[in-house]
Amino acid sequence: MNPTPRARELDEADRLAPFRARFVLPEGVVYLDGNSLGALPRETMSAMERVICEEWGEGLIRSWNSAGWFEMAQRIGSKIAPLIGAAAHEVIACDSTSVNLFKLIAAALDMRPGRTVVLSEPGNFPTDPYMVAGLERQGLAERRLAPREELAAALDENVALLMLTHVHYKTGAMHDIGELTRAAQDAGALVLWDLSHSTGAVPVDLAAIGADFAVGCGYKYLCGGPGAPAFAYVAERHHADLAQPLTGWFGHADPFAFSDDYEAAPGVEQLLCGTSPVLGLTALEVGVDLVAEIGVEPLHAKSRDLSEFFLECLARRGTDLDLVSPADSAARGSQLSFRHEQAFPICQALIARGVIGDFRAPDILRFGFAPAYLRFADIEQAAGHLAEVIASEEWRKGEFNRRAAVT
Amino acid sequence: MNPTPRARELDEADRLAPFRARFVLPEGVVYLDGNSLGALPRETMSAMERVICEEWGEGLIRSWNSAGWFEMAQRIGSKIAPLIGAAAHEVIACDSTSVNLFKLIAAALDMRPGRTVVLSEPGNFPTDPYMVAGLERQGLAERRLAPREELAAALDENVALLMLTHVHYKTGAMHDIGELTRAAQDAGALVLWDLSHSTGAVPVDLAAIGADFAVGCGYKYLCGGPGAPAFAYVAERHHADLAQPLTGWFGHADPFAFSDDYEAAPGVEQLLCGTSPVLGLTALEVGVDLVAEIGVEPLHAKSRDLSEFFLECLARRGTDLDLVSPADSAARGSQLSFRHEQAFPICQALIARGVIGDFRAPDILRFGFAPAYLRFADIEQAAGHLAEVIASEEWRKGEFNRRAAVT
Numbered sequence: 001m002n003p004t005p006r007a008r009e010l011d012e013a014d015r016l017a018p019f020r021a022r023f024v025l026p027e028g029v030v031y032l033d034g035n036s037l038g039a040l041p042r043e044t045m046s047a048m049e050r051v052i053c054e055e056w057g058e059g060l061i062r063s064w065n066s067a068g069w070f071e072m073a074q075r076i077g078s079k080i081a082p083l084i085g086a087a088a089h090e091v092i093a094c095d096s097t098s099v100n101l102f103k104l105i106a107a108a109l110d111m112r113p114g115r116t117v118v119l120s121e122p123g124n125f126p127t128d129p130y131m132v133a134g135l136e137r138q139g140l141a142e143r144r145l146a147p148r149e150e151l152a153a154a155l156d157e158n159v160a161l162l163m164l165t166h167v168h169y170k171t172g173a174m175h176d177i178g179e180l181t182r183a184a185q186d187a188g189a190l191v192l193w194d195l196s197h198s199t200g201a202v203p204v205d206l207a208a209i210g211a212d213f214a215v216g217c218g219y220k221y222l223c224g225g226p227g228a229p230a231f232a233y234v235a236e237r238h239h240a241d242l243a244q245p246l247t248g249w250f251g252h253a254d255p256f257a258f259s260d261d262y263e264a265a266p267g268v269e270q271l272l273c274g275t276s277p278v279l280g281l282t283a284l285e286v287g288v289d290l291v292a293e294i295g296v297e298p299l300h301a302k303s304r305d306l307s308e309f310f311l312e313c314l315a316r317r318g319t320d321l322d323l324v325s326p327a328d329s330a331a332r333g334s335q336l337s338f339r340h341e342q343a344f345p346i347c348q349a350l351i352a353r354g355v356i357g358d359f360r361a362p363d364i365l366r367f368g369f370a371p372a373y374l375r376f377a378d379i380e381q382a383a384g385h386l387a388e389v390i391a392s393e394e395w396r397k398g399e400f401n402r403r404a405a406v407t
Numbered sequence: 408m409n410p411t412p413r414a415r416e417l418d419e420a421d422r423l424a425p426f427r428a429r430f431v432l433p434e435g436v437v438y439l440d441g442n443s444l445g446a447l448p449r450e451t452m453s454a455m456e457r458v459i460c461e462e463w464g465e466g467l468i469r470s471w472n473s474a475g476w477f478e479m480a481q482r483i484g485s486k487i488a489p490l491i492g493a494a495a496h497e498v499i500a501c502d503s504t505s506v507n508l509f510k511l512i513a514a515a516l517d518m519r520p521g522r523t524v525v526l527s528e529p530g531n532f533p534t535d536p537y538m539v540a541g542l543e544r545q546g547l548a549e550r551r552l553a554p555r556e557e558l559a560a561a562l563d564e565n566v567a568l569l570m571l572t573h574v575h576y577k578t579g580a581m582h583d584i585g586e587l588t589r590a591a592q593d594a595g596a597l598v599l600w601d602l603s604h605s606t607g608a609v610p611v612d613l614a615a616i617g618a619d620f621a622v623g624c625g626y627k628y629l630c631g632g633p634g635a636p637a638f639a640y641v642a643e644r645h646h647a648d649l650a651q652p653l654t655g656w657f658g659h660a661d662p663f664a665f666s667d668d669y670e671a672a673p674g675v676e677q678l679l680c681g682t683s684p685v686l687g688l689t690a691l692e693v694g695v696d697l698v699a700e701i702g703v704e705p706l707h708a709k710s711r712d713l714s715e716f717f718l719e720c721l722a723r724r725g726t727d728l729d730l731v732s733p734a735d736s737a738a739r740g741s742q743l744s745f746r747h748e749q750a751f752p753i754c755q756a757l758i759a760r761g762v763i764g765d766f767r768a769p770d771i772l773r774f775g776f777a778p779a780y781l782r783f784a785d786i787e788q789a790a791g792h793l794a795e796v797i798a799s800e801e802w803r804k805g806e807f808n809r810r811a812a813v814t
Contacts, residue, residue, distance in 0.1 A: 096681020098655030134652030245541030248505030274503020
């Protein structure tokens, strides 16, 4: 399908268009799953060659100092910080989102003695409530789930922590992060925001809302590669009281004293646990640098335009799907989700046509609009394929019924 | 220095000699720190190119299935298993050694209700006792340290877990892993072995000794790269009762059901927490494959010969240093450590001569003999430099007094 004049015009006016060339994208594919695994920046491979061949191969152990490996976690954290409205020393890159959730949930419980409830919502990305389950089994936490419209009412005197994902992984619906933070803090609770589906796509200003804690993912909009290290944020005012249970040697105030007794490093460095994963951090840094270069505000603006154009293309073809994302682009993240009882085979049929979106159980078709590398022509093409798959019912073919996907 | 006939003869007889070419080693360096960061296997770069350019770049999200990313943690675990006398389904590659320690310490406490003591020894590698500190603060554990000769006596009815490092990071002294396991189990405790300085250098037979738990490092003798993912072992007989607190979505029985409630995957898969770090695991797999190809028994035999030859070379030159490693090569890991009050500047002076060993505070000079890539000629050369540095006292120069190093 050749782009229509409308798509061409939008692409010509797109100030982010030149950035597409900074990514590797396979021929013949429209990739609408950058909210699950971000595309590969072109510079990643040369950075990996440098770290592997020069720093590891030639520098060997010396590179912990000479190549700055010791500072990577802090350095990358400080680069992520402006993307989420944090100060440089409030963010650190380490471990996985799940492990970082555990640290910060436990830290919050430690700061609110006498309170044990961690409040979240049903249908949150599962690892968030799952990480409470481990603390619950240890007798340290109690999980409470309340639908989003009942969250404020559920904030009673037992709630130590309100833990939510800013942009919902399935629907893209965005919480009012400021209002909920205030409500929780007014009730004496702390707040932990999971920014996995926000960072690099939607502006967040943690300082402005007075957030307590946050975590986020490195492999979605930050393009850090599959299973990239994640990040964690702790507001400076909590640094003095911060105590988290994964008290590993990299979070020690003086790791190379090799003392028997643990003494936490000041600030977010205490969140480090094992030796920093240098290869993963190297790839993450390339993605973070690229996102920072493009800028969150322009990325967000384009992502809204892309998703609106997708809806426009579907409407033009008369394809009427059940949109579960907010209709107002200001109220959603960089994705559109539709409910369809045949979401799984439809998703597979689209993949067969080169349009990679994804399926989220049980009945959600999810399309992510990673604004750094998508063209309006891609969006038009994807919408066209979706319209054809729906109209032709080609998803009924048996071949479209095997499983897949990662958040 | 040209090798003596004796060194040449040993190298000619060395059946592992051809494997040196499978590693990248910098010119003009004798690398005696492979027990801190293993050297770079030649194949690592092409494996990383494949995973980055083809699997991530071209395959994108599809590679979780098509490139087997979902199975990497289990697959690499199953390859590490025979190196430590475990069954394939008893080992999994994930997170850091520190994080894996936390999981298994907590799991052990969970299996021994009423007992809260975690027994270790002073001077163990610090992250091991540090990881107990976090649980101690949570009121879930009590740390007890007893010198190695008093460990058996300290095994009372409050001890839930005996946690020790098989080969001591500083001295190389090896515990009698079988005897201590029996003693702990006889006292009703479980045992967790940290195999960080053993795996890939010293044979371990976890099945034969009836071990309960183990962890180990991916970036030392396994040559997985800086901050590589670690591994964890749980004996099959404990799989049914295993419950660890880092209950993340990758350890869920059915992660893609996205249910609100956590249900642990069976067996060691429950130890997974966040999304598997694919780039780090890729590099680790290359190292593990190479170590498995060479074989642990020949590696161990050669490492003993290398360390004995190092002592022989020092003796030949009349250099008398205070050996803190066991004099019997059967009682130590693949390293030799010497106590010297000027250990730090001596280490730096050696590095300036191209001999990379390391310093361990406060007064230990440590030389690791990674048998996969060291030649007897290298050993002779290193011993010669050490003898000269000691004899000349060139370490007194001011330039040799800045800090460095990682375990």
